[in-house]
Amino acid sequence: MEQANHLPRRYIVCVDDDRALLEGLTQQLDAAFADTHEIEGAESASEALHVVEELYNLGSVVEMVISDQVMPGMKGDELLEVLHQRYPEMITVMLTGQAGLDSAIHAINYAGLSRYLVKPWNDDEFIMTIRELLAKYRLEQENKRLFRELQTAYQHLQEAQEQLIHSEKLAIVGKLTAGIAHEIRNQLTILGFAEVIRMAVPDNKQVAQYVQNILDTRSRILSIVEEIRQFAKNQTQSYEKVQISLVNVANTALSIMTYDKEAKRRSIVKDFQTTPILTINPDKIIQVIINLVRNAVQATEENGTITVVITENDSHAILDVIDNGHGIPPELMEDIWKPFFTTKGELGTGLGLDICRRILEGHHGRIYCRSAVGAGTTFTIELPLEDTTTEA
Structure with a gap:
């Protein structure tokens, strides 16, 4: 089980405690899907869990697990339930006899069972069922991929639109600020007469304080206008400290x-x-x-x-x-x-x-x-x- 260099290798894992049946099942699947999938076998639920975990650690994808129901230790429906909790997108298929239908129903309810096949099955129908499930799986994965790409493209479009609107607003602010700054500077020249007032009453400390407040405020107003102008140009202003x-x-x-x-x-x-x-x-x-x-x-x-x-x-x-x-x-x-x-x-x-x-x-x-x-x-x-x- 080697990790692929580019696309992840795709696997089907078969689980059956009867070695002869397991070999027959893996050979049948290998003959039908060797071009697209690797086939792995496991003789118990614990071995299957180990195989699946190892494959995922290598960067591969287990698209399907086909499990017999009656096995010593952990039963097939219990195995598929654990796998569904860990890998909810995985296809799960149960092989069962007529007496195991209750287990199949349990797996449908709790293990996301994709299909159950009653023994004995027709080989052609079996391969056709597996092929349909794999095709449906690939279609679902492709739809999810396209949806993710669509979401990403939509997000980029929104960001680009917001940036464009922001740039347009900044351009408008820049033009307005240039004109407003000129007019504000012209109008603030009248505050220069505050200095004349202070000179006219040099001994009045309260008037002197009022005049200083006026002059300081004039400086701050001009500074605020400059701040907005720098903002409109998206520039960082340096400050004398x-x-x-x-x-x-x-x-x-x-x-x-x-x-x-x-x-x-x-x-x-x-x-x-x-x-x-x-x-x-x-x-x-x-x-x-x-x-x-x-x-x-x-x-x-x-x-x-x-x-x-x-x-x-x-x-x-x-x-x-x-x-x-x-x-x-x-x-x-x-x-x-x-x-x-x-x-x-x-x-x-x-x-x-x-x-x-x-x-x-x-x-x-x-x-x-x-x-x-x-x-x-x-x-x-x-x-x-x-x-x-x-x-x-």
């Missing part, structure tokens, strides 16, 4: 959210358990935190609670944004990361989380989500405690 406390960055983001009228209707709780110092681009991490907090605001009812937690482990700083909102259904958990997917209708673009993920990947960090419907959602970002880049 500095060492800064994550607590300071989170505080800045949350202070900006105090100007959001919907956020004012929620309770935003800080739980800063540590003060990690990171090498990051503060504006981009502020953008990520604002996006996650705003998502939490939209996911909660008025008077809902949003908790921002900062912890760390041996290698990463961890920031959690936890809400007690309506939660995300399990079937949507994978979709929320896809560009252009949104559950906010006209209020959402479906770009926020994807851009957040890109920003964090640019910092060698990551973002993930846990959610339970009716209980709330937790978005977690992890950032390395030590700078892993060589970018300035």
Whole structure:
């Protein structure tokens, strides 16, 4: 029993404790099917199980087992039941006398019996029956192969279609962003007068802080436009980084959210358990935190609670944004990361989380989500405690 080099060898295994009958059966099958199958014999159920297992270990395929019913030890129907459990596609045939019909019925019910033949049988009818069973088996296998190929081709077609749609959306976003970026830059020039206001009242610290907030926000708006432009080109953006406390960055983001009228209707709780110092681009991490907090605001009812937690482990700083909102259904958990997917209708673009993920990947960090419907959602970002880049 040698393993074939290319296509698996196909076998028919015959089982009978009467050696003379077994030799006659194998010779009869060999004469009829030598061109397509190897014929193996076994004188007991245990030997048959060993032969079948050895053939499969060699990479061959046992397409059919023909077993006598009355044998010492394990009976034929018991053998075929074991084989059916291990190899459910195998053809099983029982040879039985009139008194063994109950065993044949048992094998039909529990061993997937393909056919039973009552002794004595007509040799021509026997060979014709075996030939029909093998032809049916090959047809079923070919149908399964074609179905698998069809499934694979359909999956590839779906992926290609999704990629095409995604590319078309990116092209549209790219064109829109170029025009929008130009107009935004033009309109933001008016914010330059904020500096004039600060100069007009140099001693007013509150006005100075308001002006600084305006100027910082202008920078972040321009940075967000650039982020979308890079996204549309499917490019990874590099960031200028500095060492800064994550607590300071989170505080800045949350202070900006105090100007959001919907956020004012929620309770935003800080739980800063540590003060990690990171090498990051503060504006981009502020953008990520604002996006996650705003998502939490939209996911909660008025008077809902949003908790921002900062912890760390041996290698990463961890920031959690936890809400007690309506939660995300399990079937949507994978979709929320896809560009252009949104559950906010006209209020959402479906770009926020994807851009957040890109920003964090640019910092060698990551973002993930846990959610339970009716209980709330937790978005977690992890950032390395030590700078892993060589970018300035």
